[in-house]
Amino acid sequence: xxxxxxxxxxxxxxxxxxxxxxxxxxxxxxxxxxxxxxxxxxxxxxxxxxxxxxxxxxxxxxxxxxxxxxxxxxxxxxxxxxxxxxxxxxxxxxxxxxxxxxxxxxxxxxxxxxxxxxxxxxxxxxxxxxxxxxxxxxxxxxxxxxxxxxxxxxxxxxxxxxxxxxxxxxxxxxxxxxxxxxxxxxxxxxxxxxxxxxxxxxxxxxxxxxxxxxxxxxxxxxxxxxxxxxxxxxxxxxxxxxxxxxxxxxxxxxxxxxxxxxxxxxxxxxxxxxxxxxxxxxxxxxxxxxxxxxxxxxxxxxxxxxxxxxxxxxxxxxxxxxxxxxxxxxxxxxxxxxxxxxxxxxxxxxxxxxxxxxxxxxxxxxxxxxxxxxxxxxxxxxxxxxxxxxxxxxxxxxxxx
Ligand code: MLT
Numbered sequence: 131x132x133x134x135x136x137x138x139x140x141x142x143x144x145x146x147x148x149x150x151x152x153x154x155x156x157x158x159x160x161x162x163x164x165x166x167x168x169x170x171x172x173x174x175x176x177x178x179x180x181x182x183x184x185x186x187x188x189x190x191x192x193x194x195x196x197x198x199x200x201x202x203x204x205x206x207x208x209x210x211x212x213x214x215x216x217x218x219x220x221x222x223x224x225x226x227x228x229x230x231x232x233x234x235x236x237x238x239x240x241x242x243x244x245x246x247x248x249x250x251x252x253x254x255x256x257x258x259x260x261x262x263x264x265x266x267x268x269x270x271x272x273x274x275x276x277x278x279x280x281x282x283x284x285x286x287x288x289x290x291x292x293x294x295x296x297x298x299x300x301x302x303x304x305x306x307x308x309x310x311x312x313x314x315x316x317x318x319x320x321x322x323x324x325x326x327x328x329x330x331x332x333x334x335x336x337x338x339x340x341x342x343x344x345x346x347x348x349x350x351x352x353x354x355x356x357x358x359x360x361x362x363x364x365x366x367x368x369x370x371x372x373x374x375x376x377x378x379x380x381x382x383x384x385x386x387x388x389x390x391x392x393x394x395x396x397x398x399x400x401x402x403x404x405x406x407x408x409x410x411x412x413x414x415x416x417x418x419x420x421x422x423x424x425x426x427x428x429x430x431x432x433x434x435x436x437x438x439x440x441x442x443x444x445x446x447x448x449x450x451x452x453x454x455x456x457x458x459x460x461x462x463x464x465x466x467x468x469x470x471x472x473x474x475x476x477x478x479x480x481x482x483x484x485x486x487x488x489x490x491x492x493x494x495x496x497x498x499x500x501x502x503x504x505x506x507x508x509x510x511x512x513x514x515x516x517x518x519x520x521x522x523x524x525x526x527x528x529x530x531x
Pocket of ligand 1: 170171172173239262306
């Protein structure tokens with residue numbers, strides 16, 4: 131007889147964004163005329179950069195001809211993309227990363243979840259709360275114990291270093307969902323904590339391209355000693371509109387070693403490579419050519435213009451909500467705005483109010499963890515028109531709450 135992995139039975143019935151999609155679909159079915167504005171899931175709305183589109187067209191043409199057709203690529207990604215990543219994202223910031231420390235993939239969501247494959251089920255995992263639900267769900271699936279570190283106004287939504295040790299610590303900055311960023315000093319303290327406690331940091335930097343303030347670190351590897359204790363995840367999804375195309379990458383330094391049951395220390399770079407070769411056939415050639423074009427001079431100009439477009443939405447949303455007397459965080463170095471619900475309304479209740487009375491979809495903070503109660507997340511990934519109209523509608527109902 132086959133047995134299910136019982137850990138799956140401990141999960142909430144639906145993944146957060148699937149749950150919201152279902153609620154919105156039910157509302158739409160009951161109200162087919164409703165003009166719904168979607169500022170819930172962080173999905174981009176602006177088209178791919180022309181440089182990316184041209185590169186992908188060329189890649190398709192290559193695959194259409196027997197002389198230039200590409201089949202299976204390297205599981206780790208093509209060197210043309212890896213070299214562009216290293217030059218642009220690391221060398222330019224004074225960080226030395228080698229080719230075989232970069233693993234190109236189909237998404238940071240899958241990588242931040244799959245990384246658990248190479249870690250013991252007995253590890254105690256720390257997460258900041260509120261948290262991107264993938265970290266909690268995937269570690270619950272593996273039967274790991276989770277410790278929640280509350281992030282709130284008092285600690286600048288950065289989370290205090292815990293007194294007790296954890297084996298693995300997920301950090302995400304700029305943060306999903308709060309939009310908070312971490313200072314260099316605070317990140318330095320996490321690296322010190324990790325080195326002192328033999329903790330592995332899993333650093334999700336999927337939103338680094340939205341950082342506007344020069345003083346904020348883009349990579350954990352800007353901090354001395356981080357290569358001995360951290361893995362970093364990056365993505366083209368939000369940076370370059372690849373939520374549908376799919377391409378991301380993970381950096382695992384060769385210095386990074388963790389304990390094995392026998393007491394010896396093993397390099398996670400090698401183990402992840404072994405895992406990828408057995409379980410993954412690489413991101414598609416066409417996606418990787420598109421991703422390479424993000425780093426071209428034209429590509430950079432174009433993706434920056436799109437990021438500016440979203441950041442204009444973020445500014446507009448922040449200011450409009452503040453103008454209504456509401457308390458907002460985030461949205462300055464991040465595409466996410468973290469709004470305190472008015473009058474202490476519960477976050478799912480406020481989500482329902484906004485959906486039913488304003489036809490605006492948001493994400494309830496409680497869906498990201500207990501510390502998210504009393505907040506909702508709004509994304510800046512909509513259009514200018516949609517963001518403005520959403521704020522107008524919210525403004526028209528806040529007074530009557
Ligand atoms: C989000 O809305 O939090 C993200 O879009 C989800 C994701 O990147 O998987």
